[in-house]
Amino acid sequence: MSFLEYAPAPESTAVLNLRDQYGLFIDGEFVDGRGTPFQTISPATEARIATVSNANEADVADAVAAARRAYERTWSRMSGRDRGKYLFRIARLVQERARELAVAESLDNGKPIKESRDVDVPLVAAWFFYYAGWADKLDHAGLGANPRALGVAAQVIPWNFPLLMLAWKIAPALAAGNTVVLKPAETTPLTALIFAEILQQADLPAGVVNIITGAGDTGAALVSHEGVDKVAFTGSTGVGRAIAKQIAGTDKKATLELGGKAANIVFDDAPIDQAIEGIVNGIFFNQGHVCCAGSRLLVQENIHDEVVDRLKSRLSTLRLGDPLDKNTDIGAINSREQLERIRELSDVGVAEGAERWSAPCEIPENGFWYAPTIFTGVQTSSRIAREEIFGPVLSVLTFRTPAEAIAKANNTPYGLSAGIWSDKGSRILAVADQLRAGVIWANTFNRFDPASPFGGYKESGYGREGGRHGLAAYLAPASIGGQGALPRAASHGAVASPSETSTDAAAEPKARRTRATRTTKASTKGSKR
Amino acid sequence: MSRLAVPKTYKLYIGGAFPRSESGRTYEVLSASGGFLANAAKASRKDARDAVVAARAAVGGWAGATAYNRGQVLYRIAELLEGRRAQFVAEIEDAEGATRAAASAQVDEAIDRWVWYAGWADKFAQVTGNANPVAGPYFNISVPEPTGVVAIVAPQDTSLLGLVSAVAPALVAGNAVVVVASERFPLSAISLAEVLATSDVPKGVVNVLTGSPAEITPWLASHADVNAIDLVGASALDWVDLEISAADTLKRVLRPEQGPDAAAPALGRITAFTETKTVWHTKSMR
Numbered sequence: 070m071s072f073l074e075y076a077p078a079p080e081s082t083a084v085l086n087l088r089d090q091y092g093l094f095i096d097g098e099f100v101d102g103r104g105t106p107f108q109t110i111s112p113a114t115e116a117r118i119a120t121v122s123n124a125n126e127a128d129v130a131d132a133v134a135a136a137r138r139a140y141e142r143t144w145s146r147m148s149g150r151d152r153g154k155y156l157f158r159i160a161r162l163v164q165e166r167a168r169e170l171a172v173a174e175s176l177d178n179g180k181p182i183k184e185s186r187d188v189d190v191p192l193v194a195a196w197f198f199y200y201a202g203w204a205d206k207l208d209h210a211g212l213g214a215n216p217r218a219l220g221v222a223a224q225v226i227p228w229n230f231p232l233l234m235l236a237w238k239i240a241p242a243l244a245a246g247n248t249v250v251l252k253p254a255e256t257t258p259l260t261a262l263i264f265a266e267i268l269q270q271a272d273l274p275a276g277v278v279n280i281i282t283g284a285g286d287t288g289a290a291l292v293s294h295e296g297v298d299k300v301a302f303t304g305s306t307g308v309g310r311a312i313a314k315q316i317a318g319t320d321k322k323a324t325l326e327l328g329g330k331a332a333n334i335v336f337d338d339a340p341i342d343q344a345i346e347g348i349v350n351g352i353f354f355n356q357g358h359v360c361c362a363g364s365r366l367l368v369q370e371n372i373h374d375e376v377v378d379r380l381k382s383r384l385s386t387l388r389l390g391d392p393l394d395k396n397t398d399i400g401a402i403n404s405r406e407q408l409e410r411i412r413e414l415s416d417v418g419v420a421e422g423a424e425r426w427s428a429p430c431e432i433p434e435n436g437f438w439y440a441p442t443i444f445t446g447v448q449t450s451s452r453i454a455r456e457e458i459f460g461p462v463l464s465v466l467t468f469r470t471p472a473e474a475i476a477k478a479n480n481t482p483y484g485l486s487a488g489i490w491s492d493k494g495s496r497i498l499a500v501a502d503q504l505r506a507g508v509i510w511a512n513t514f515n516r517f518d519p520a521s522p523f524g525g526y527k528e529s530g531y532g533r534e535g536g537r538h539g540l541a542a543y544l545a546p547a548s549i550g551g552q553g554a555l556p557r558a559a560s561h562g563a564v565a566s567p568s569e570t571s572t573d574a575a576a577e578p579k580a581r582r583t584r585a586t587r588t589t590k591a592s593t594k595g596s597k598r
Numbered sequence: 599m600s601r602l603a604v605p606k607t608y609k610l611y612i613g614g615a616f617p618r619s620e621s622g623r624t625y626e627v628l629s630a631s632g633g634f635l636a637n638a639a640k641a642s643r644k645d646a647r648d649a650v651v652a653a654r655a656a657v658g659g660w661a662g663a664t665a666y667n668r669g670q671v672l673y674r675i676a677e678l679l680e681g682r683r684a685q686f687v688a689e690i691e692d693a694e695g696a697t698r699a700a701a702s703a704q705v706d707e708a709i710d711r712w713v714w715y716a717g718w719a720d721k722f723a724q725v726t727g728n729a730n731p732v733a734g735p736y737f738n739i740s741v742p743e744p745t746g747v748v749a750i751v752a753p754q755d756t757s758l759l760g761l762v763s764a765v766a767p768a769l770v771a772g773n774a775v776v777v778v779a780s781e782r783f784p785l786s787a788i789s790l791a792e793v794l795a796t797s798d799v800p801k802g803v804v805n806v807l808t809g810s811p812a813e814i815t816p817w818l819a820s821h822a823d824v825n826a827i828d829l830v831g832a833s834a835l836d837w838v839d840l841e842i843s844a845a846d847t848l849k850r851v852l853r854p855e856q857g858p859d860a861a862a863p864a865l866g867r868i869t870a871f872t873e874t875k876t877v878w879h880t881k882s883m884r
Contacts, residue, residue, distance in 0.1 A: 195733065211725075211726065306848070309848065310845055310846060310848060313844075313845035313848060314842045314845040314846075317838055317841035317842045317844075317845060317851075318837075318838030318841060318842075325848065327848070482822075482847075484873075494879075497879065498877075501875075501877050505746075506875070507873060507874065507875055507876065508875075508876050508877075508878070509875065509876070509877045509878065510878045511877065511878060511879040511880065512879065512880045513736065513878055513879075513880050516732070516734065516736065516878050518730065518732035518733055518734070518738070520730045520731050520732050520733075520738075521730040521732050521738050521740070521876055521878070522728070522730070522740045522874050522876050523876065524874065526745075526873045526875075527825065527848070528847060528848045530848060531848065531850055533874050536728060536730055536740065537728055538728070538740065538874055546866075
């Protein structure tokens with residue numbers, strides 16, 4: 070037994086109290102969906118966990134109607150202080166049931182328990198705790214006095230951080246005074262349904278949060294429902310594009326958190342031990358199922374061989390296997406479909422001339438697995454340098470000068486995140502200025518915090534989540550008249566009040582600004598409410 | 599003895615130069631009373647694409663200028679416009695049939711809006727940025743940055759004020775602009791381009807197209823190198839289709855506005871064309 074071998078140390082599933090079947094959580098209660106139910110499985114074993122309801126269009130309509138009622142009768146009338154107290158309660162309940170949520174997350178998603186336990190669930194609690202405090206301080210959110218909630222928020226989240234994405238969506242929406250219909254991903258509904266039980270324990274008024282399960286068509290029905298005022302989506306750029314088209318011409322506001330192909334730039338003066346750990350964390354955290362993953366390693370040419378050698382040696386020590394084992398570093402790929410996409414793109418990398426190296430690790434017989442993989446000799450034009458693989462696959466490219474690093478880093482339609490490794494602070498700040506990405510990590514990677522805005526440039530979407538900016542995405546200024554000037558992606562808040570900006574110089578009578586008259590095409594979309 | 603006037607040829611403004619439309623097309627611009635004023639250039643798809651190329655080339659320098667510098671450059675536009683006040687008043691009287699008082703008021707307001715936005719250049723980042731108290735040993739800051747190339751359909755019912763109200767805020771953060779002028783009142787837009795060309799605005803930072811917004815705008819809405827589109831003056835166009843087209847590259851979109859005070863001064867018009875960048879940096883004594 071070498072020093073790397075450990076006895077199995079699986080987290081017990083006894084802490085779970087799962088039901089065999091889950092309904093939709095609508096208006097404070099679990100109800101059966103009218104679509105064909107589906108099963109959620111453990112990607113590590115392919116064993117069934119539970120049967121989950123499938124929301125059809127009528128169910129979506131019920132959920133939106135419940136959210137509308139709760140908005141009008143309860144939530145929009147409640148004081149910010151009381152809304153905040155509900156959110157604080159939820160934060161505490163999440164902390165109290167943290168172990169259960171972590172086990173359920175690792176079971177349903179396949180991520181290592183050390184990540185769900187130490188990253189996902191603590192951040193979920195932190196997110197609710199942070200936004201709870203905002204609920205009675207909205208005047209300071211940057212939109213002037215008395216900003217108003219938008220109404221009903223439709224939220225569609227991905228499978229890579231199921232409960233954490235739920236928290237990113239629900240916490241700011243509720244703090245700002247909106248009500249919510251949330252759809253978790255088809256392959257990872259479990260923790261959202263446990264979260265619904267937490268809402269019952271918190272005695273959150275019925276209908277304020279509704280959770281409906283289903284696949285893409287359920288999400289599409291939700292996003293396009295005319296009773297929805299705000300759409301928040303995290304997922305692929307392809308679906309984000311479709312949503313942007315779907316809601317064009319409507320009054321719906323949108324936050325889109327889409328794909329990425331982040332450059333992780335390593336200069337030759339980088340603190341190399343930390344950089345190696347950072348590169349590993351950047352792309353192999355959560356099996357690489359991270360939209361902001363550092364999937365393109367840009368390493369200065371003179372240290373390329375050293376970095377690659379050390380990476381290979383480090384990756385050879387990673388332990389792949391049972392997500393519930395406390396010693397596991399790399400868990401299961403979330404679904405067969407995703408595994409096939411990773412394999413396909415990886416094969417493309419080989420076909421396009423890059424050299425593939427995979428960590429030597431035993432692949433379990435059942436379940437979906439992919440060994441940590443590095444491609445060297447990757448061309449900037451290669452598909453593995455351009456497309457989001459969303460798996461544990463790193464493409465290594467080189468550069469000689471900072472200018473070349475910046476040009477290569479920005480050579481992508483995406484712009485979500487980037488990393489910089491160097492000991493020289495002035496260079497880090499100058500390079501950070503030039504990178505076209507919404508989140509830059511310097512000498513660290515994949516850090517998240519509820520106080521810190523997160524979101525993309527370019528085709529990585531628009532709007533921000535986290536911090537004051539994330540709150541503003543669920544608010545509008547008090548004056549209705551100013552709404553027309555608001556960006557569709559209302560993430561940055563702050564529209565000056567008319568009194569602040571009016572000038573008396575113009576002799577022309579100033580008509581009070583009214584909302585733009587819609588073309589017939591738009592008005593046929595129907596009236597809301 | 600009366601003197602024979604020397605009329606001006608109105609052309610496009612692309613990359614700091616004044617080319618005719620590559621298509622060779624022009625259209626008649628008439629006064630409010632129906633008299634001939636000028637033949638304006640009727641920009642084509644190729645002109646629009648040339649303008650985007652010029653704007654893209656200009657973004658880096660303009661965005662990289664200090665905020666203090668951008669503020670001074672924008673303020674200088676107001677200074678130069680003030681000096682040519684009489685020309686713009688006369689142009690607006692002719693084109694819009696406005697009274698002297700109304701035309702003067704429009705020019706004055708346009709000048710004052712340049713001043714207002716100039717003052718924002720080195721302040722909006724302080725108002726919309728943030729130091730973030732994250733739970734860990736990190737320096738964490740969020741700052742607004744320009745979105746990049748912004749296409750604008752100028753408000754169609756004024757010669758100067760609407761145009762300035764839409765263009766000025768997009769410039770504040772460091773974006774470069776391609777603006778489609780009012781179809782009916784294009785002449786002041788080109789006169790403004792002459793002001794820009796003789797001020798300190800770097801070439802390509804503002805590009806002005808005249809012609810048919812209905813013809814030009816779809817090419818801008820679908821252009822992959824345009825980051826955002828302001829449809830403020832597009833209410834008469836099929837703007838929902840434009841928005842759908844813009845979604846292909848996930849452009850930031852501002853919706854049409856109508857009325858004499860469309861694109862009223864607002865900080866939101868600056869931030870609509872910014873991106874929030876958050877930078878994390880480790881803190882350590884070692």
